[in-house]
Amino acid sequence: MKARITVTLKNGVLDPQGKAIEHALSGLGFDGVGQVRQGKVFDIELTATDKAKAEADLKAMCDKLLANTVIENYAVEIA
Amino acid sequence: MKARITVTLKNGVLDPQGKAIEHALSGLGFDGVGQVRQGKVFDIELTATDKAKAEADLKAMCDKLLANTVIENYAVEIA
Numbered sequence: 001m002k003a004r005i006t007v008t009l010k011n012g013v014l015d016p017q018g019k020a021i022e023h024a025l026s027g028l029g030f031d032g033v034g035q036v037r038q039g040k041v042f043d044i045e046l047t048a049t050d051k052a053k054a055e056a057d058l059k060a061m062c063d064k065l066l067a068n069t070v071i072e073n074y075a076v077e078i079a
Numbered sequence: 080m081k082a083r084i085t086v087t088l089k090n091g092v093l094d095p096q097g098k099a100i101e102h103a104l105s106g107l108g109f110d111g112v113g114q115v116r117q118g119k120v121f122d123i124e125l126t127a128t129d130k131a132k133a134e135a136d137l138k139a140m141c142d143k144l145l146a147n148t149v150i151e152n153y154a155v156e157i158a
Contacts, residue, residue, distance in 0.1 A: 006120055021121065021144070028143055030136060034124030041085055041120045042100065045113030057109060064107055065100070 001046045002079045003058055007067045008039035042066055051078055080125045081158045082137055086146045087118035121145055130157060 018037040097116040
């Protein structure tokens with residue numbers, strides 16, 4: 001089973017990396033670019049076949065390791 | 080218009096960060112975790128209203144700045 005976890009900064013949390021990308025894009029001549037925010041994505045292969053258990057496991061992985069839930073949100077998708 | 084760009088490593092490209100996460104997850108007691116690969120996600124706000132032009136612009140942004148197309152793939156989604 002394959003899963004994708006997307007971790008993004010919560011609204012209101014400053015994202016200097018995103019701001020830098022924003023400036024770089026306008027420097028390259030791309031007009032009309034508003035806010036840019038950068039996040040992370042994890043593609044995880046699981047041997048489990050039980051989708052509900054896999055989802056619970058993935059959420060636990062996010063809470064314990066993959067995301068800082070004080071400043072980040074995460075989304076779990078199972079393919 | 081909001082868009083999400085996902086940049087992932089191509090198959091066959093070594094991902095030491097993913098490997099480290101794999102080991103950390105098994106160290107935390109998560110069994111049944113196979114390969115882990117990490118990528119990046121960019122959430123971009125665009126003022127453009129023409130979807131086709133926006134998509135072409137986003138692809139150009141990936142080619143020029145956001146992805147290293149030698150070792151990375153990118154996917155563009157427009158919401």
